[in-house]
Amino acid sequence: MVRLHGGPVPVGLPITVFERSWVLSWLVRAGVPVEVPPEMLADIRAAIGPEGTPAGYGLPADADTTSVALYTLSLAGAPYEPDCLWRFRSGTHFATWPGEQGTSVSVNAHVLDAFGQYVARRPDAAPRYAETIADLSAWIGERQQPDGSWTDRWHASPYYATVSCALSLDEFGGPGAAPAVRAAAEWVLSTQRPDGSWGRWEGTAEETAYAMQVLLLTEGRDDPRRIEAADRGLAYLAGSTGGEHPPLWHDKDLYAPFAITRAAVIASSYLAARATVTS
Numbered sequence: 001m002v003r004l005h006g007g008p009v010p011v012g013l014p015i016t017v018f019e020r021s022w023v024l025s026w027l028v029r030a031g032v033p034v035e036v037p038p039e040m041l042a043d044i045r046a047a048i049g050p051e052g053t054p055a056g057y058g059l060p061a062d063a064d065t066t067s068v069a070l071y072t073l074s075l076a077g078a079p080y081e082p083d084c085l086w087r088f089r090s091g092t093h094f095a096t097w098p099g100e101q102g103t104s105v106s107v108n109a110h111v112l113d114a115f116g117q118y119v120a121r122r123p124d125a126a127p128r129y130a131e132t133i134a135d136l137s138a139w140i141g142e143r144q145q146p147d148g149s150w151t152d153r154w155h156a157s158p159y160y161a162t163v164s165c166a167l168s169l170d171e172f173g174g175p176g177a178a179p180a181v182r183a184a185a186e187w188v189l190s191t192q193r194p195d196g197s198w199g200r201w202e203g204t205a206e207e208t209a210y211a212m213q214v215l216l217l218t219e220g221r222d223d224p225r226r227i228e229a230a231d232r233g234l235a236y237l238a239g240s241t242g243g244e245h246p247p248l249w250h251d252k253d254l255y256a257p258f259a260i261t262r263a264a265v266i267a268s269s270y271l272a273a274r275a276t277v278t279s
Contacts, residue, residue, distance in 0.1 A: 011251040011252060011253065011255045012055055012056060012059050012251060013056065014056040014057060015055045015056045015257065016043075016055075016056045016057065017043075017044060017047045017053050017054065017055055017056060017065055017069055018055035018056060018064075018065045018068075018257070018260075019257060019259050019260060020040055020043070020044060020072075021044060021065065021068040021069040021071075021072045022068055022257070022260040022263065023259050023260055023263040024036060024040070024072045024075070024076065024263075025068055025071055025072045025075060025113075026260070026263040026264050026266075026267045027263055027266065027267050028072070028075045028076060029075060029167070029217070029267070030213070030217065030267035030268070030270055030271050031270070031271075031274075032266060032267055032270045036076050041073065041076055041078055044069050044072060044073060045073060045078065045080060047069065048066065048069055048070065048080060048084060049061070049084070050084055051084060051087060052065075052066035052084045052085065052087070052088070053065055053066050053069050060097060061084075062088075062096050062097055063085060063088035063094050063095065063096050063097070063107055063110075063111060064096055064104070064106070064107045064110055064154070066084060066085060066088075066114075067082070067085060067094075067107070067110040067111040067113065067114035068110050068113070068114070070082045070085070070114040070117075070118065071110065071113040071114045071117050074114070074117035074118050074120070074121050075117060077121075079117070079118050079121040079122055080118075081118070081125075082114050082115055082118050082129075085111060085114060085115075088111075089132075092135040092136070092138070092139050093108050093135075093136065093139045094107060094108055094111045094136075095107075096154075102153055103153075104152055104153050104154055105140055105143050105150050105151075105152050105161055105164070105165055106150075106152045106154055106155065106160065106161050106164040106165070107154070108136055108139060108140055109140055109164040109165045109167075109168040109169075110164060110168070111136060112133060112136040112137065112140065112168040112169075112172050112173070113167075113168045113171070113172065115129045115132060115133050115136070115172070116133055116168070116171060116172030117171075117172075119133070133172060134174075137169060137172065137173035137174065137176070137177050138176075140165050140168070140169060140173075141169065141173070141176075141177055141180045144165070144180050144183065144184070145158075147187050148162075148180075148183035148184050148185075148186055148187030148188075149161070149162045149184065149187050150162045150164075150165045150184075152164070153250065154249065154250050155248055155249055155250060156200065156248040156249075156250065156254065157199070157200045157204075157206075157207050157210070157248050158200060159188075159198055159199075159200070159207040159210040159211050159214075160206075160207075160210055160248070162184050162187070162188070162210070162214060163210035163211070163213050163214050165180075165184070166180075166181050166184040166185070166214045166218055167213065167214070167217055167218065169181050170217070170218040170219055178219060181218050181219060182219070182220065184214055184218070185214055185215055185218060185220060185226065188211045188214045188215055188229075189215070189225060189226070189229055191211075192211070192229055192232065192233070195236055196208075196232030196233050196234075196235050196236035197233065197236045198210070198211035198233070203236065204245070204246060204248070205236075205237055205245060205261070205265050206245055206248065206256075206261040206264060206265070207248075208233050208236055208237060208265075208268070209237070209261075209264040209265045209267065209268035209269075210264060210268075211233065212229075212230045212233045212234070212268040212271065212272055213264070213267065213268055213271065215229060215230050216230055216268070216271040216272065216275055217271065221275070226275075227275050227276065230268075230271070230272040230275055230276075231272060231275075231276050233268070233272060234268075234269055234272035234273065234276070237265055237268070237269055238269075245258055245261045245262070
């Protein structure tokens with residue numbers, strides 16, 4: 001793109017590690033039967049150094065990409081110790097970069113995923129990370145909105161923040177996080193649009209995919225209301241209007257990482273199709 005248009009672009013480029021990690025984590029977490037190339041896992045592993053990993057070559061390491069890369073490796077059966085994340089710790093939460101003044105719930109949800117999935121693969125490491133997992137779960141829960149959603153600095157849509165937080169709390173937050181996860185699912189149910197989509201300003205395929213994951217990947221997924229809502233969401237995604245991916249991600253401007261959003265749609269469509277068959 002830089003060569004084609006003769007100059008710089010207004011977002012970080014390339015985003016190789018970021019893109020691969022998000023795509024694989026969406027697909028594998030949803031159970032989509034994919035064969036992950038060993039070379040791709042090796043590249044993700046090689047990108048993680050003592051300070052973590054950047055989204056792509058030439059960028060500074062960040063906690064978000066580092067945690068999703070670590071989570072992806074654990075999901076794929078190749079767990080790597082997440083100690084490089086400690087440099088991003090700021091009290092009971094984690095900063096995107098050391099010294100950052102702002103906070104991000106989605107980054108912290110992804111850090112929780114990284115620690116939690118590593119412990120799931122390496123139970124003997126539980127004592128080392130148990131306190132941090134509890135602190136993160138509490139910190140994320142405290143930032144839930146009264147309506148059951150979360151909002152975040154890195155994405156314009158609350159559906160992205162909510163799927164990040166609800167999935168991590170459901171899997172690694174323990175029994176105390178269950179009310180927050182249920183509240184998130186109820187918010188999703190209450191905000192579905194008449195055409196079956198979800199979206200902050202209008203229905204979009206990306207936001208619909210995130211909403212469907214909240215319904216189908218958290219406790220209570222067998223609730224007939226969730227299955228019916230997800231089925232309507234699947235019909236929206238299958239239609240021509242469900243193919244649009246407007247820019248909702250925050251950087252120096254708004255952008256849309258198409259491979260990542262497409263992977264989210266594939267994962268959610270797979271989940272909804274399975275739920276419909278088994279219901």
